[in-house]
Amino acid sequence: MRVIRVLVIPLLVVLLTLLAFRLAWMERLVPTALSWVGIQQARLDLHSWNWQEIRIDSLHLALDHAPGPVSITVTDAVLRYRLADLLRGQLAEVTATTVAISLPTAGVERNQSFAGGTPDPKSLVDALHLRHLPARQLHLPRLSVDFGPLASTNPLVLSVTLRSSDNESRLNIVTVGKEKTPPLAVDLHRTEAGLNGSLFLDWQRLREFLPPSMTAALPDQGRIEATLRSTADSPLRLACSLSGLCHQWFSAENLSFHMISAQPLSARSLTVAPASRLTARAVQGQGFAVAALEAGLGGSLAMDGDGLRLHLAPPAPWSVSGLTMGSLRLAPLHLANLALHLELDRSGLRAVCTLTPPGGRGTLRAECTQAGEDTRKGQCTVRSEGLQMDADRNPLALLVEPKLPLALHQGTLTFSLQGRWQPGAPLALDLELDGKVARGTAFAAPFSGLVVQQRLHLLPALRSITAGLVQLDKLEGPIPVDQLTMHTRFTAPAGGQAPVVAIERADAALFNGKIRLANCVYDRGNPDTACLVRLDDLDLQPIVALQKVDGLTVTGRVSGQLPLRFSPQGVRIHQGRVENIGSGLIRYHPAGNTLEGSPLTVYARNALEELHYQRLTAHIDYLPDGTLTVALHLQGQNPKLEGGRAVHLNLNTEQNLLSLLKSLQYSHSLSSELDRTIRQHR
Secondary structure, X not given: OHHHHHHHHHHHHHHHHHHHOOHHHHHHHHHHHHHOOOEEEEEEEEEEEOOOEEEXXXXXXXXXXXXXXXXXXXXXXXXXXXXXXXXXXXXXXXXXXXXXXXXXXXXXXXXOOOOOOOOOHHHHHHHHOOOXXXXXXXXXXXXXXXXXXXXXXXXXXXXXXXXXXXXXXXXXXXXXXXXXXXXXXXXXXXXXOEEEEEEEEEHHHHHHHOOHHHHOOOOOEEEEEEEEEEEOOOOEEEEEXXXXXXXXXXXXXXXXXXXXXXXXXXXXXXXXXXXXXXXEEEEEEOOEEEEEEEEEOOEEEXXXXXXXXXXXXXXXXXXXXXXXXXXXXXXXXXXXXXXXEEEEEOOEEEEEEEEEOXXXXXXXXXXXXXXXOOOOOEEEEEEEEEEEEEOOEOHHHHEEEOOOOEEEEEEEEEEEEEEEEEOOEEEEEEEEEEEEEEEEEEOOEEEEEEEEEEEEEEEXXXXXXXXXXXEEEEEOOOOOEEEEEEEEEEEOOOOOOOOEEEEXXXXXXXXXXXXXXXXXXXXOOOOOOEEEEEEEEEEHHHHHHOOOOOOEXXXXXXXXXXXXXXXXXXXXXXXXXXXXXEEEEEEEOOOOOOOOOOOOOHHHHHHHOOEXXXXXXXXXXXXXXXXXXXXXXXXXXXXXXXXHOEEEEEEEEXXXXXXHHHHHHHHHHHHHHXXXXXXXXX
């Protein structure tokens, strides 16, 4: 509509000037008259005129414009009019064989702004209803627009046709070219029954005619198809579909928007019916992807000259499937009790959204802002409010990959997720997490008193902002662990995708003693990473009991160290060493004929029946396949053997530790399940 006014108003000024003066003076007076309305360098080649029409062979105009003058050239134009219409500022009919518009080189600024506010809703509604037109009929079979020397050598050529009467109006704009399907087509049709409209736009083909300054923020590919219908029986139905979208920041296979309102298209507000929907398929962006989105849009929309306000409160939950963020992949989400409030005005964009989180009780609150100076710069923050977990609501169950052997049965979770985006930089995403879990399971083993505190950069690369903390009061299972404290840090890898995990320091109570480690680094991209586990005052009795060797009991305490080395194949231990603290006792009295086929010699068997040792040394090696090898050296006395003389024994044992742990875990899980069943039926 703006293009039509730009073309018709100068012609209307020409007409009024012609009617006011004699023909002989026209070519002198027209440029002067046009200069009064900001039109410079006017050249007119008049063919003829009378009291009903004017014929112009050619007309050249230059309009003042901030980035530079806009040049308009018209050939073979015919202006038909009636005096009554002229008094209302309207022509009866305008036709021209060609109209050429040349825009300045400066084009459009790269940084779009809200400074001009949103379009005036009354003007927008009047334009859609084809009201207050400068001409009742307009026919421009070839309207070409040249966007300056930085654009394509081929100008954008449009065919514009307008026919209007008191009862019916129709506007048709379509690109002219050899394509079977034009890259741009607009059709608006108003009748007494209502309004119908359609739009088709192919971004990829339309970009060929535009300069870089205009295409910088536009998609590289994508097709928009939209239809508008407003009648007495169906006040308002708007459908818009965007397919094959490819943008420098994100892409989508399809985005569809369907709005239904019980109110007709008006200038102030609309009630959005609950049947209105937004759907998305295969959306990908910087660090995230969504396979499908189904969202209801019940609410209201209010708009005025200063901005717009959107409020949504859909009755049904939104569903999101195939959501991935970096290396995280989530199960399908259902977002219930959603409420969205959005404002757009001269200062920018603000949005607040609240909902009940999937897999938990409480509220999630999201706040997004986008500065008015640059629509490509903004931030969003998502916070949890009173998020609680129980056996039926476990947020970690939503995590598909990586699959964590962890379940949270009772506790609270507080987090803040903040995202920031700006031109020339990847999406930045930070996470602050504070979790307190009273009960849960890890590797099918129950635990209690878990505290997790993490401050992380998630995108563009995972790394810690500050050192993280993990505390655990008790981990039950075949190997109980108490009072675990671990300080962690994630760093971005040099070239790989997986982050480098560092345990700055950790300690725990194990086997009635302590284990400690410091500066333990695991880097999947570096097979030579290693760390040292220190064992302090461990009790041998529960350690030996795990072996389930019939008739064997051991007392005493040991300390030592285990050098861990990480590789793509797994964890290995090379030349670990454990030594006794003080003396101890070994008793070995197997039942029956257990000793038959034993690798122990008769002397060793007799010595181990009651060995009071003063020295116990074990050299330990472990392979990623689970093979554990222990070279044991014992020194002591057996009072019942040869008068208690000194005994020196060297024993070598080998077993698969993984198989042993699986067996122990199975036994413990079965025992725990039986205990739970018995408690339930008491």
